[in-house]
Amino acid sequence: MTSMLYSRYFIPTMKETPSDAEVVSHQLMLRAGMIRKLASGIYNYLPLGLRSIRKFENIVREEMNKADAIEMLMPSVQPAELWQESGRWAFYGKELLRFKDRKEAEFCMGPTHEEVITDMVRREIKSYRQMPLNFYQVQTKFRDEIRPRFGLMRGREFIMKDAYSFDVDSDAADLSYEKMFNAYMRIFERCGLNFRAVEADTGSIGGSSSHEFMVLADSGEDAIVSCDACRYAANIEKAESPLFTSSCDATHGALQKVSTPEMKTIVDVAGFLKVAPDQTIKTLVYASDTGEIAMALLRGDHELNELKLKNYLGWDEILMASEEQILACTGSPVGFLGPIGLKQDIPVIADRVVKGMVNVVMGANEKDQHYINANRGRDFEVSGFVDIRTVEAGDACPRCESGKLEMWRGIEVGHVFKLGTKYSKALNATYLDANGKEQIIFMGCYGIGIGRTVAAAIEQNHDENGIIFPIPIAPFQCSVVAVNTKDAGVMASAEEIYLCLEKLGVEVLFDDRDERPGIKFKDNDLIGIPLRIVVGSKGLAEGKVELKIRSTGEVQSVPLGEVAATVKQLVEAALRND
RNA sequence: CGGGAUGUAGCGCAGCCUGGUAGCGCACCUGCUUCGGGAGCAGGGGGUCGCAAGUUCAAUUCUUGUCAUCCCGACCA
Numbered sequence: 001m002t003s004m005l006y007s008r009y010f011i012p013t014m015k016e017t018p019s020d021a022e023v024v025s026h027q028l029m030l031r032a033g034m035i036r037k038l039a040s041g042i043y044n045y046l047p048l049g050l051r052s053i054r055k056f057e058n059i060v061r062e063e064m065n066k067a068d069a070i071e072m073l074m075p076s077v078q079p080a081e082l083w084q085e086s087g088r089w090a091f092y093g094k095e096l097l098r099f100k101d102r103k104e105a106e107f108c109m110g111p112t113h114e115e116v117i118t119d120m121v122r123r124e125i126k127s128y129r130q131m132p133l134n135f136y137q138v139q140t141k142f143r144d145e146i147r148p149r150f151g152l153m154r155g156r157e158f159i160m161k162d163a164y165s166f167d168v169d170s171d172a173a174d175l176s177y178e179k180m181f182n183a184y185m186r187i188f189e190r191c192g193l194n195f196r197a198v199e200a201d202t203g204s205i206g207g208s209s210s211h212e213f214m215v216l217a218d219s220g221e222d223a224i225v226s227c228d229a230c231r232y233a234a235n236i237e238k239a240e241s242p243l244f245t246s247s248c249d250a251t252h253g254a255l256q257k258v259s260t261p262e263m264k265t266i267v268d269v270a271g272f273l274k275v276a277p278d279q280t281i282k283t284l285v286y287a288s289d290t291g292e293i294a295m296a297l298l299r300g301d302h303e304l305n306e307l308k309l310k311n312y313l314g315w316d317e318i319l320m321a322s323e324e325q326i327l328a329c330t331g332s333p334v335g336f337l338g339p340i341g342l343k344q345d346i347p348v349i350a351d352r353v354v355k356g357m358v359n360v361v362m363g364a365n366e367k368d369q370h371y372i373n374a375n376r377g378r379d380f381e382v383s384g385f386v387d388i389r390t391v392e393a394g395d396a397c398p399r400c401e402s403g404k405l406e407m408w409r410g411i412e413v414g415h416v417f418k419l420g421t422k423y424s425k426a427l428n429a430t431y432l433d434a435n436g437k438e439q440i441i442f443m444g445c446y447g448i449g450i451g452r453t454v455a456a457a458i459e460q461n462h463d464e465n466g467i468i469f470p471i472p473i474a475p476f477q478c479s480v481v482a483v484n485t486k487d488a489g490v491m492a493s494a495e496e497i498y499l500c501l502e503k504l505g506v507e508v509l510f511d512d513r514d515e516r517p518g519i520k521f522k523d524n525d526l527i528g529i530p531l532r533i534v535v536g537s538k539g540l541a542e543g544k545v546e547l548k549i550r551s552t553g554e555v556q557s558v559p560l561g562e563v564a565a566t567v568k569q570l571v572e573a574a575l576r577n578d
Numbered sequence: 579c580g581g582g583a584u585g586u587a588g589c590g591c592a593g594c595c596u597g598g599u600a601g602c603g604c605a606c607c608u609g610c611u612u613c614g615g616g617a618g619c620a621g622g623g624g625g626u627c628g629c630a631a632g633u634u635c636a637a638u639u640c641u642u643g644u645c646a647u648c649c650c651g652a653c654c655a
Contacts, residue, residue: 014589015589015605016604016605018589019584019589019590019648020648020649021648022649039647040646040647093653094579095654143653143654143655145654146653147651147652147653149649154654158655160655162655203654414655447655449654465615484613515613515616516613516615517614517615518613518614518615519617521614522615534614536614539614
């Protein structure tokens with residue numbers, strides 16, 4: 001079933017864009033008849049969409065198998081007990097869809113499978129001799145996302161490849177991690193995607209370190225930076241800020257309070273006092289969900305990275321403090337905050353850059369008042385210097401001497417984590433080492449969003465006429481368009497080419513529909529078939545057909561008898577991209 | 579969950595302000611013509627106007643409620 005007659009297939013294309021689809025990949029997947037929405041974040045995969053998804057899955061399977069991962073399949077319905085044991089039943093929140101069976105026993109739809117796989121492994125793995133092990137599956141996940149959006153990009157039900165590695169110790173686990181990392185690199189390279197592997201925050205999955213695989217696209221939900229000189233790349237949530245060296249030889253001026261009526265922003269204050277914004281300190285107050293308060297200090301022209309601050313403080317949630325909270329700890333309205341003369345003893349976290357600043361301008365904790373010539377040590381103290389700044393394009397690379405950071409938007413299509421013993425400890429997954437001593441297993445977990453990757457590929461490869469599929473994940477590699485189905489010669493030649501391609505193992509869609517040529521061309525462009533052979537009576541008179549390459553628009557006239565071989569070569573060249 | 583918006587035929591939309599029982603384009607069906615970039619003419623089918631109350635002689639239109647969907651934020655493959 002690699003090839004297909006268009007007239008007998010099912011590709012419900014749409015001429016107009018549905019109004020509720022915002023991003024290009026969503027619009028095009030709907031228009032190309034790949035998906036249809038059943039409910040918010042829940043989609044039918046129509047035949048064409050499923051073909052692309054299966055193609056990508058198979059690439060993933062091949063690379064997983066090559067990396068010694070073993071395929072299995074776990075259920076999507078999971079018992080509450082396991083989640084209670086790992087502690088996530090309480091922590092996962094509303095994203096975990098829970099329900100009861102007829103006996104009132106509690107279950108959930110699996111959003112991920114650490115619990116289930118670890119449970120299996122702890123029952124079956126007893127000896128160091130059985131490791132390393134890596135299990136993977138391609139399976140439907142359910143996460144009751146707060147806001148599903150963008151079609152397959154952020155669905156509630158979605159197909160994911162997840163893999164879990166089990167090793168005897170941290171070093172062995174690092175090797176497993178590296179193997180998966182390299183497999184992921186190959187997977188996305190094989191698909192012809194423009195992507196970056198970036199250092200990332202581990203988020204709710206936990207563990208010690210992780211990398212995200214980001215397909216570069218303007219519509220991406222994540223911001224990432226990469227060095228133009230070395231290999232450093234990171235999610236902006238995680239990206240380290242380079243250390244700024246400041247000259248500290250300036251003599252300390254006298255601290256002075258000055259009136260700054262209605263000057264609430266750094267720009268206002270700096271302009272009013274005629275100083276550069278980098279001579280000011282920005283003061284922000286944050287609160288945790290449990291009511292803890294902390295103050296953050298940054299150079300005036302810098303932006304805070306909330307995640308860095310949150311991780312440093314160890315809070316579960318971080319929120320801008322309310323006006324009441326701010327008034328209580330500083331005695332001042334927003335706009336004039338500073339670390340001098342606080343009403344409450346709260347931690348004051350300063351960005352590392354603040355350390356070298358002297359004679360700065362900062363809020364005086366009094367309406368319409370700022371200080372000038374404020375100096376740390378003499379006028380105020382901080383509880384710690386921490387990197388809490390959001391990096392910017394053009395920043396120096398934190399890893400190499402010469403590089404500058406470039407900024408991109410990315411779609412997260414894969415994520416690899418070193419989990420350590422987080423789950424194995426909670427679920428008591430242990431083995432006996434060579435000395436007969438019980439040890440805790442080290443784990444890693446590795447995910448790829450299957451549907452999301454297909455969507456990301458479309459996001460990155462399209463034009464005004466529709467999708468331009470990379471050959472490895474195209475639903476069909478080639479199409480044969482018979483210009484006029486009433487012309488027996490045209491139909492006979494087209495069919496001959498179709499059968500020949502099929503015999504050569506090319507996945508071909510034969511557009512044999514009794515439609516006007518314009519409709520066929522538009523449909524073929526829309527659904528993104530990479531190669532198109534057009535059989536028309538004019539060309540046929542000279543024994544030639546037209547071969548068009550979707551991505552470049554290049555058109556060549558090829559002798560009837562040679563076109564199948566030519567296509568076969570093009571397809572093979574594209575698939576050999578490993 | 580907070581903020582914003584929208585629900586009228588498969589898709590895209592108009593009508594609603596100023597109540598009188600629904601219309602346009604595309605798609606679909608029939609016929610003829612057409613046939614290398616979403617054809618033309620003629621005829622035709624299809625709608626509980628998201629749902630429920632209320633006001634009214636009368637509600638797609640006004641009021642209230644409710645549900646659904648989409649967009650902006652926190653979460654994530």
